[in-house]
Amino acid sequence: MTQVVRSARAVTIGDELLTGKVRDRNSFELARTLRRLGISLDGIEIVPDRTIEIRRAVERAVERADVVFTSGGVGPTHDDVTMLGVAEALGRPLAPHPGMLELFSTHYGASFSESHQRLSLLPEGATLLVTPGLLWPVIVVGPVWLLPGVPEFYLKKLEAVAAHLRGPSPFFTQSLHINADELTIKDELDRVVLAHPEVMIGSYPRFKHPVYKTRITVDSRDETLLERAFTDLKSALEPYVVEYDESSDSLV
Amino acid sequence: MTQVVRSARAVTIGDELLTGKVRDRNSFELARTLRRLGISLDGIEIVPDRTIEIRRAVERAVERADVVFTSGGVGPTHDDVTMLGVAEALGRPLAPHPGMLELFSTHYGASFSESHQRLSLLPEGATLLVTPGLLWPVIVVGPVWLLPGVPEFYLKKLEAVAAHLRGPSPFFTQSLHINADELTIKDELDRVVLAHPEVMIGSYPRFKHPVYKTRITVDSRDETLLERAFTDLKSALEPYVVEYDESSDSLV
Known part of the structure; x- marks a missing residue:
């Protein structure tokens, strides 16, 4: 089903972007995709891998736009704190998501581990959108769409965005x-x-x-x-x- | 004289970046330059050409970092509103800057126009830093460094940044x-x-x-x-x- 939204903001997460180790490609691709869909991108904020910074940026963004796209910080390591930042911004606790648990246990079988369990902790009420060709679904929590930082996956997931969202009219x-x-x-x-x-x-x-x-x-x-x-x-x-x-x- | 600062934020201005017409190059170059200087870049915000958006982003940025770099919106046309946004954020009125007036009248002579006069309106108390090879100086107002959006000029002006600022220690x-x-x-x-x-x-x-x-x-x-x-x-x-x-x- 396609949802009609007028405005969007982006919160792009990653120390590597602020230290100049990596150049942000994702925001540009998002800008082009939203433009094509007729959705107005009103602002982009690039923040470090810190829960409080992510939380504040997401709070500001959801207050001012219909949808918010995060990029990055959704992996299994200590510097992946986007899920927590979004949960705090929306006032929804992290909870094991049955759909994610099922997905991981089906895919990993005997090698399903504690880390997969941790990756299944999503803000309460999250929806999973399956992306053709990718194991991981797009995670949507209220107005927030959580996209990965790795550009090749980010681009794939923009296809799911384009399949589910559009603006009120083209530009x-x-x-x-x-x-x-x-x-x-x-x-x-x-x-x-x-x-x-x-x-x-x-x-x-x-x-x-x-x-x-x-x-x-x-x-x-x-x-x-x-x-x-x-x-x-x-x-x-x-x-x-x-x-x-x-x-x-x-x-x- | 070199000023020692610990942290920086960037406010990058331009509708063309949010509509996907142009890809932001400046923020990446800034990140790399600051890194080399030992200055921590704590965040980047990309905002449209609207005074209120620029004002808010600059207010947030100066509150949280030692220096703020803006990019874009400093030309002579209607969509160049960075000077006003920064003036409002810092609570300093725009006023004709004697140094800018002199610079333009020397350079343009008889063709000095009303537009040059308008371009000489800077937030009160602005300092001009001459950049080798460029007519326009870098404009510094309190903690805010106003850099142009055009990448070739932006890069040139980063040289002035590197000549005047450094961090407390290298990374x-x-x-x-x-x-x-x-x-x-x-x-x-x-x-x-x-x-x-x-x-x-x-x-x-x-x-x-x-x-x-x-x-x-x-x-x-x-x-x-x-x-x-x-x-x-x-x-x-x-x-x-x-x-x-x-x-x-x-x-x-």
Whole structure:
């Protein structure tokens, strides 16, 4: 069953990201997936492997968004404390989850151990969503979706997210490439922004690109409003517009 | 002059990061730079181009760390609201900065415009640090360092950070590669972690690596304590240790 949600936040967990040992790939993939689904990603917080930090970040996130995605800290070792942080944030105790216990005992049989028992401790009321091709299900507790830190598994689990969640409507985007810097176009741009408060307009400078100096994007959930704003923008900046296809990164 | 600081937080600003249009590179570079300087990066928050969101994130960050680095939102267009967000967070009004005005009027001469005037509005009491090779200085307001979003400029400005800040002592790291999964080594690892509470131990699984299954890292500001913990760890996991040089990504 697909649930419709409007907004999301991410809490990405791991000392290795804050010490520069590993580069975060997961947040970018999440941003792209949610965008495609029409869900607004309102913020990302990267926190260390400490229960109190995870708890606070999750508390802040669930207060402000419909769903929260955590990444990392769900393994069996001492530095895997996400489950506890989420449990504390939601005020639900950790308890052995019958579905997880069954899954592990079926899979590991005679080698089922105390560690598997510990991994079956989930915040009370957790739901398991089976992910094709992976032993571990996606764990959902209230508004919180617990995803793993390992990028290859994270990506797999985003498929489960995409199968179960979607936004109220898709996002539409148009972009314009301009061979003038932001200072030159600022007045015209300001006028268009003021005239179209219902769309989001972003301006992104490039300083060494051979073709354009500024990329302007227009975003909206409403295609008609978007087209109206984009038409206005194009005519306002007409002298500077260059044809450039970002997706193929080549001149057209 | 070099200032000694212990902890830092990052507030990274930009709708383009949350909509998946652009991948954040700056936070990773900041993490690596601070690590090298011996400054602990305690958290990263990625927020949209909205004054209230920037304000709240900066307020949280300055309350909890010695220095805060913002990235992005310092250009001349409507979506550049970092200066205002930081001013509000610190309770300092925006005011024309004589140093910025002089810099722009010298550089732009007759083409000095209203936009340059607007770009000279900084939170009261801001300090300018000149960055070799860049017109724009690094702007420092109390504990907040305002860095640009464009990665090539961000990287340049990290050089200014490295010239002016350092931690109280360097960090030391050792790592161990293990050809056993986390469940197998968990008991031994837990014993070592409990015996060495003064160092940080991290455990990172790899699922498809040809040589190792788990990487264990030991981190400390104290080299003697680190060596003691690492020696203990190596002997505890001795049957599983494999020689592997992560830096060259090849067998040794």
